[in-house]
Amino acid sequence: MDTPAERFSSSGVGLRRWRPEDVDELVRTVRQSLGHLAPWMPWARHYDRDSALGFLRDSVSGWRSGKQFDFAVLDEHGLAGSVSLMPRACAGVEVGYWLHPSRTGRGVMTTAVAVLTDEAFRRGALRVEITHDLANVRSRGVPERLGYRQVGTLPPAQPVAPGGCGIEMVWRRERPLGHSR
Template sequence: MSDAPPPGIEPLPGRVTSPRLTLRRWHHDEAAALSAGVAASLEHLRPWMPWARFEPLTLTERVRLIEGWTRDWEEGGDVVFGVFLDGEMIGGAGLHRRSGPGTLDIGYWIHVDHVRHGYATELTAALTTTAFGIDDIQVVHVQTDEANEASASVPAKLGFRRSATSTRVPEAPAESGHLIDWTMTPDVWAARAAPLTD
């Protein structure tokens, strides 16, 4: 499956690289590898990731999920990446169009065997740079639950501004229900030397 966009459609970039990592869209024939990575990290992810409550998925369900991500990307919607280190899957990430025109949201998770190596910070920096390379993008968001200090340290380290806190019904077991919105603008990003690792 090619990362080239279909004729007449301009989806978000399907591949992003950083000094150590390659982020690329999942292909349907990688469903088993994705399932294995999620399964190994599930107890690590379940407290914070709302989607983890639907796990484990069957292989058929995982294939359908990836195919859905592909359709969404082809139609100009979100892009969901696998995160790879020397060919090994070490997590997932995404650029999401959920905050309205001119904005993108970054999401990420790291395999339990690869936490505390700065990978989330590195991929978030790379995705921020990628986002601001898209003509109409003026704000990049990262949203973290107030109780998830590890996740919040990523945008804080990169100089994102803590711009708002909203309340919602908790969607994962450890969530407080207080959602922090971290924001970055192109001028601020261009003016600083963004650190790529811890």
């Protein structure tokens, strides 16, 4: 997949490449989201400024190397979460995301993932996948609403997230026929 654009906007949701000056807002948003994130994302449990600085450094190097493209998700209230495009083998891309609990149920992440799914196809991806723990019902809603189809499950990830069952659901969308780069 070719490098995506660094900024998007759709239906009141903005996506932009993470910046070093986002560090304090990132820490604040993750800490406010701890009860919502920690059951699924163990990294959130001890998130601090050093964790955020490490993520932002990794985001810069991932962008340069083409291994991962991380975006801040913004709405009218500021930082709402994060979404990433991660190129995989055989022209595939994985999308990962998290969202502040006050923004759930409003279409924020569905819009963000829809935008990045389209961008991945524009940039040459043949398929886009989303994986999440079977027990994470809220994460399941995003691929369902966007027309992804469940294509299977993966064996339990180790370690299993505290709120999860360890079985990862895999959802996929294929590049539409006739979709040009």
